[in-house]
Amino acid sequence: MMKFNPKLSQKLSYLVLFLASTLAIMPVIVIIFIIVKNGMSVISWEFLVSMPKNGMREGGILPAIIGTFVIVMCTIMLTLPTGVCAAVYLNEYARDNTLTRAIKLGIVNLAGVPSVVYGLFGFGIFVMFLKLGVSIISGVLTLSIMELPVIVTTSRNALNSVPYSFREASWALGVGRWQTIRHIVLPNALPGIMTGAVLSIARISGETAPILFTAAAFYAPHLPHSIFDQVMTLPYHLYIISTQIPNMPNNIIFGTALVLLFMILTISFVAIFVRVYFRKHEKW
């Protein structure tokens, strides 16, 4: 047996661990660097607030920004209340039997279904069967179905993190189930629920597959007038200008990517901030 010098092996393992973490973060840094370097030149107020021109080779990306914003906001407004209610029911009210256990298992597994499957499902149900057409509403419903299991799961984790003893202490004082949930459980679960919601927003903002067949327009000459209109969205727009349009100026492609990246990073930072803020103020 060869004997290692303990000092040397200490240094060696440090080096390996350091390299591994560098390896993990390096690609992200490189990607951000490349996108910023190539896209920064087109970023201007003008770029953000004007319509695309000349077959999208010039002008701005306003409709895509608005489209993404509208779809994401509608989706979260639909899924957050529904998801939290479902989580409260499953965690706080539902009896522990085979049916509820099957439902819980189903929800966890649904969160792992690839997004393109949801896209096809939404196309079949909302666009074709319910005849809603390719529209904001179809896209929102599809994304909602995709995101609901995630919201339910994160909300359930947040509810579970509130100690059971708080509930018991409240019941023992004669306070009912709903009042206990409303005044003890939910306020203490809120940070976790909000973090989950913000991360969901970040995730939906970048999704392409579920809206590809349900909501996204290749090009829309005007901004959407109602929820039954098609919309342009940032991820899909990015896909189109980088693959479908000949002679597309590179800096617009990278500029669009930069806007999308900036949006998602900002949202993620908000999530981290919420987490850290509540950690500091956590009281038990």
Add this chain to the structure above:
Amino acid sequence: MVDKIKVEDLSCYYGKKCVLESLNISVVQNEILSIIGPSNSGKTTFLRTLNRMSDLDSIYSRRGDVYLDSASVFDMDMEELRKRIGMLFAMPISFPMSIYENIVYAPKRLGLIFKKSEQDALVEQSLKDAFLWNEVKDRLKSSAMKMSGGQQQRLCIARILAINPEVILFDEPCSGLDPISTARVEESMVELKRKYTIVLVTNNVKQASRVSDRTAFFLMGKIIEIDTTDKLFVSPKKKQTEDYITGRFG
């Protein structure tokens, strides 16, 4: 002597396992009844049956009856019952809010108080009755979680007093406390006896002898002996009781 609580032929089960067997016992108005006995003899189960906290457990079942002022607790509305029978847990469980909020929480939810002046008065009175007022009167708005264990336990007592119950159940309230905090909690218990009926489960035999009027000895789901505290400690009738209170028990 008026019976505040009367337990008739009560048996409790978790699944198929019988943890309390044909219990007959009553609690007299304005007394402190201590329950002593080794762990797993069903003391907590007994308390949680009285205020029906056990009913939330899906594998729990029971036979027999419990009367509060001659009305069966199993026919009462659970929330109404728990307002009349308060319960203090072994570990102090303050809510993550201010001292003030902790106390007005339940009265507000139950619709007992509305005006700010009523709330202030209630907070002061409850804290005084729990012997905590002098220590916290200058920091009512600070977080309850920052207090010491003994203070938190007395806050939990104050919180129960604020809903003005008739009976208070204590489940090993001092098991996590130092001797000084324990003394303060005991002091408040003796004082509370004037207004309330108290059932005290304790793993500390000396505590039972210090504060209670009567003591019951539980062993493996049965009442082995119940008598006035003086008699039970001086001349226990059963060998098992004697072994337990003299510390010869396994």
